[in-house]
Amino acid sequence: MHFASDNAGIVHPQILAALSEANQGFAMAYGNDEVTKAAQERLRTLFESPLAEVFFVPTGTAANALALASFTQPFQTVYCTPLAHIQEDEANAPEFFTGGAKLTLVGAQDKMQPSDLRAALERSEQRGVHGAQAGPVSITQVTEFGQVYTLDELSALTEIARAFGVPVHLDGARFANACATLNCSAADMTWKSGVDVACFGGTKNGCMGVEAVVIFNPDLAQSFQLRRKRAGHLFSKQRYLAAQMLGYLENDLWLSLAKQSNQNCAYLASKLRGVAGVEFDYAPEANLIFCNFPTDMHTRLMAAGAQYHVTTAPADARQSARLVCDWSISTAQIDAFVAAMTD
Amino acid sequence: MHFASDNAGIVHPQILAALSEANQGFAMAYGNDEVTKAAQERLRTLFESPLAEVFFVPTGTAANALALASFTQPFQTVYCTPLAHIQEDEANAPEFFTGGAKLTLVGAQDKMQPSDLRAALERSEQRGVHGAQAGPVSITQVTEFGQVYTLDELSALTEIARAFGVPVHLDGARFANACATLNCSAADMTWKSGVDVACFGGTKNGCMGVEAVVIFNPDLAQSFQLRRKRAGHLFSKQRYLAAQMLGYLENDLWLSLAKQSNQNCAYLASKLRGVAGVEFDYAPEANLIFCNFPTDMHTRLMAAGAQYHVTTAPADARQSARLVCDWSISTAQIDAFVAAMTD
């Protein structure tokens, strides 16, 4: 009954097998190997972007921070929501990698609102040399609260960015889950919607530790490459990062795992709807559920060994929970979880 | 015939097996898992240092730069040799992670000389507020040219550092090879010789991508932990970093692989001594050979598909080569290499 994170599950066997397969003979170090080239080519095909530059890094924080650093001057600011991973969960990595750029928090909602973004950008323009200059807009898809931007919603934001002359970064730690929800292509959700650089997450969806950064504007690739190296994120034995990605893309494993975790989430949500006292904080749209229920239910779940994050202080004898569904969680575990709430 | 790097070989099967073994069930993320704790404990035992703090990162650059950043203020300087990896091969990572500290190049030799170190530290003291302030001394063991500091040589350097009140960092990308050469313990080569923080390399010696940073002064651990996170080097699925290390330590695999690569190197060196026209630039002491020979031998080797780095421009129809012996290189390949030189 482990609903704490999609970072807690196992690596999918197909990915472990890809690692074994890559483990033959000598290979050039630092990405000059055939496995890396093959994985990059596969991603260019997936993204329908033959000129895109593709880089592999081991963590989502590295992917986001390096991507932003390639687009952001140290006297600029990045626009994101107040609860964005880059603001809340990366221990100042964006500030570090950009050399001291600021994060400007847009609005007060989980999904960035076009009117809030426009207001933030207009405000920056008025500050002259005294304020942080306008830099990239960072959008998180799936959001921190499990929402999925529609393609129209994405385009509404990227058009504003375009109008102000700033680039767009997509934090796609759960990229696959969003594609599964929207039933759209990787290209649809990125450059066709106005995204300049996308992080295509693997770690939360069955990989061991790999994220791809896909830069649709190749002018910025040289800087990324050098920044990656100086951040200690250029792997000498890079074939083992790339092999994970190959295994992940093989037979669309990335998409089928995301569908599985979204489906697990939908199943858990349907069960929770049947439990008296459960209220949803957000309608689940991918593999994350935020809901609140009486504290005595929390007590029972803890006693039964359930693992998940309680996200609010108790109020009116209720508390909110974040429940994350991994692709590997079984129906039996979900059933057991729901049973434990009421037992 | 691949002698380009010890980064080009395969992952040892025992390490792949350890990854598979760790791949069971859910585990807490970000290092709060049992595999991580076990690997940390094993290293404390190996280093005979029950209070040491142990961290895992995926690359040697990350290990060095994070270790140095934990000890270095941005207005200080790190002392190293002119050819040290941190100076030559990390694309300004030490400057980046320390927030802009300087590297001061000590002497002009591959092995740092005590008199040169003392002179450099004395010079810093005279600069007052105008110069970079004295910071840590960084020693590379095995050196860039394949030399191994004796324990006495290490102590001679660390005593000077102590006298000037600065800490000592050991870049141990080839830590195991040095232990194998010196036939000493990990403790002998670190805190018993005056080292404050050591990087214990795995990647160049059969791992997929893992280095341990061992901090003997636990006061500095909190800073390391936070700096690692903000650098994107805290793995969510950290059990797979730790599992590599467990597999690496099991039955002293780390030491037996190092002995194997050193032995491969000794075998190649003995063969090269029998080749007319080969001169050694340095006496090989671990798994690296630097030697020069006629350019037509280089031509023959290239034609035969040998892979290695030519390290100097042609002079007097000769050129130097760097030959790195991986644990996985076979005697047959070594024989073929030597044969190709003269065929």
Place this chain on the structure above:
Amino acid sequence: MHFASDNAGIVHPQILAALSEANQGFAMAYGNDEVTKAAQERLRTLFESPLAEVFFVPTGTAANALALASFTQPFQTVYCTPLAHIQEDEANAPEFFTGGAKLTLVGAQDKMQPSDLRAALERSEQRGVHGAQAGPVSITQVTEFGQVYTLDELSALTEIARAFGVPVHLDGARFANACATLNCSAADMTWKSGVDVACFGGTKNGCMGVEAVVIFNPDLAQSFQLRRKRAGHLFSKQRYLAAQMLGYLENDLWLSLAKQSNQNCAYLASKLRGVAGVEFDYAPEANLIFCNFPTDMHTRLMAAGAQYHVTTAPADARQSARLVCDWSISTAQIDAFVAAMTD
């Protein structure tokens, strides 16, 4: 009719005279001169703090950013209000000088509220290694909207900081104006109220360009000194920074100029209260007025050559103005300004 800024007025003759007086013979560079020592000693006396360390820098941004950098690790966050000068008007200087620390915006008001500060610090504590760690609290006195914290209000904030183990910085660009309003001593408003480091502004109050940073905890002075040098803020001819400060302190000029500008402000405010259609956004407490009035009044003022900042977009045919009173503005100019509103 210049109400745009207290940076626009002239240097007080007494300060120019002090510069001339210091301009005799040779003096040791970089602060090792008698003028600097005398000015430091005067400030220690003024602040009733014999062990305080005192540094001179030329701008408020340098003073704030260097002071914060001496107290803040790069993985920490500084707490300030959303409109604080360090957030809005220093072009990422705090992020730059701290090596990438974050600014956390506390509450939504001009004056920091104790409950908001407590909530922000509690929230940081819950983030573990993933969020920015708690760092200093920065309080601006006089605030951006011209409010003055009472000594009790200051203590309420610093006690919370103390409880969470974080230091307190006071941005005192208008330090003198606040002292004049509160009729308290420099010591009362700083260390006696729990402040660890204070910026004592001179530039906005009749100096040419000098701010003193007074550090009540001398342990942090060495770092400040080195950070100042590496930021290019250690003046070689420092006697001319110090001489301004000596002239500023002589016969309590600092306080009399602040009283004059506060009095000018009070006079303007009293006149504005007599103008139909003027509403105060904040009750003026020092030398700043924020008020709104009909746009046609703005038009008349502009036509008459009045200089001030319009701070809001037009709404209901009204707009807000920021009116800053310099010590050097004459009653006649104030009268002319008010007359121009209605003519």
Place this chain on the structure above:
Amino acid sequence: MHFASDNAGIVHPQILAALSEANQGFAMAYGNDEVTKAAQERLRTLFESPLAEVFFVPTGTAANALALASFTQPFQTVYCTPLAHIQEDEANAPEFFTGGAKLTLVGAQDKMQPSDLRAALERSEQRGVHGAQAGPVSITQVTEFGQVYTLDELSALTEIARAFGVPVHLDGARFANACATLNCSAADMTWKSGVDVACFGGTKNGCMGVEAVVIFNPDLAQSFQLRRKRAGHLFSKQRYLAAQMLGYLENDLWLSLAKQSNQNCAYLASKLRGVAGVEFDYAPEANLIFCNFPTDMHTRLMAAGAQYHVTTAPADARQSARLVCDWSISTAQIDAFVAAMTD
């Protein structure tokens, strides 16, 4: 008898007068004032470069570090001599302002040699992604040991930079002294000789504290402006920086003061040539003398109250001195100094 530094002398009365003259009425802050515009225009005329961008900062370290930061990516390296001010005397300011770029020390001489520069640039090209990438070349005119590059020597260096595609920075803390020696124009010594950005020093030559940064490639000006602000070097009352520069340029005061200090130096050198036991370490070419003489002469000078820097440890009962001639030092003081050596 003050020969310690050209930072120790007084401000020239003409510059103090310019400050007084600028001290009238209100002026727009942050450089939007008439005095600043006039000073910028004067410098464009002096440099015969109508499109150059001109910025004022208060210290040489700020001028150098900001200029370099505008041209240098954090993964690059700056080329300078081992004793360059930016390497030895700025406490890591270049590393700080560039976000962690490295300084590569070219050759081992006071004057940068073309062959050494070429070798350093060639070496960088061979490092690939692993080493620091090639960045700007920084040339110091007058050098640290008082030498002056001829225009041909300057061009020889800048042509190599051009061939490698890297820009050229001129550290001109003693710009005027070099112009006086070479009897050339400011344009001759900068863009006509291939320099992209020059620091035109005022502080060491009679100003209170002002340096102009002249950028001949205006594309880089926007970045400079923002970096200056975030470094706390944008003065609110900038008219007082600019006024110094106006006073400095009026009637070519900058050049006449430099000629005076060079002449003082020549006079001292001629006197020293008549003292038995004095040997010159370098032939004086501007306002700096490096010479060695018996330690008992040093003792006598110290006893007589002479102030200067002893630059070497005693050897063979001799020690070297650095003697800096300010424009304001009198012939009588020089005579007294020489007399004290032998009395």
